[in-house]
Amino acid sequence: MTATLLNTTDLGINFGAFAAVSEVNLRLIPGQRQALIGPNGAGKTSLINLLTGVYKPTFGSIYLGEENINQLSFDARVRKGLVRTFQLNTLCLGMTPLDTVLMALAERENKGHVWWKPTYQFDALYAEAEQLLQQVGLGDVMQHKVGELAYGKQRLLEIALALALKPKVLLLDEPAAGIPEGESDEIFHVIEQLPQTMSVVFIEHDMDLVFHFAQRIAVLVAGKIIVDGTADEIVDHPLVREAYLGADFCAKGKAA
Ligand SMILES: Nc1ncnc2c1ncn2[C@@H]1O[C@H](COP(=O)(O)OP(=O)(O)OP(=O)(O)O)[C@@H](O)[C@H]1O
Ligand SMILES: [Mg+2]
DSSP states (O other), X not given: OOOOSEEEEEEEEEETTEEEEEEEOOEEOTTOEEEEEOSTTSSHHHHHHHHHTSSOOSEEEEEETTXXXXXXXXXXXXXXXXXXXXXXXXXOTTSOHHHHXXXXXXXXXTOGGGTTSOGGGOHHHHHHHHHHHHHTTOGGGTTSOGGGSOHHHHHHHHHHHHHTTOOSEEEEESTTTTOXXXXXXXXXXXXXXXXXXXXXXXXXXXXXXXXXXXXXXXXEETTEEEEEEOHHHHHTOHHHIIIIIHHHHHHHHHHO
């Protein structure tokens, strides 16, 4: 059996009497492209917050490999390879993508304190930054100002920054939100092409994108995963039809 990268056992969180997430058993293997879908307020972001350590669970456990990581901080989890994208507002609009990624790499290597020195001394980091930017399709704009990039390209830069931290599991909360229709494919193509050693969990509302790019789809309703399976397995599932998406969703899934 393939080694499990991340798994949860009966994971849940209550806010007061309200169960935002409950009884979640999720298993990720290397290379998995796992979508997390569900109506607004279903608990998708809360689940990501539990996995990354922003929230501490009320119930259950999270294992990274064999290790129970319930008590680890957000930063400690990042160091172990559980990484979510940076928020856009942390980008410095006056910098270039190249310098932005170089700074993240220098921080990772604890060389941030010599950042004032010419960065290009750091040949290995420079090469890595260039490679990361090419990987996310920003090779041709890496010397432009971040503020001049289209919004979709700024979101690709967020992904490059997350990749700079060498994730084993990458968590993306609506990576294509706010991007004009037609351009979000680019983001998901980048996600699809990430190394097979990594697993990726993404939240996405656009069902065409989900059916096209996810290998597995977990459907969260009122905090619980009601079905977790391949597109074929969920598209006709009576619980999914009944609880969430309706005929339109099923038609889309079949066309995908
Ligand atoms: N820190 C918190 N304190 C209290 N309630 C919270 C907190 N975080 C989330 N919730 C509640 O938990 C429920 C799930 O919220 P969550 O943001 O996880 O949903 P979601 O599935 O990501 O929704 P959306 O698709 O709108 O992003 C909501 O009712 C929300 O109000
Ligand atoms: Mg959310």
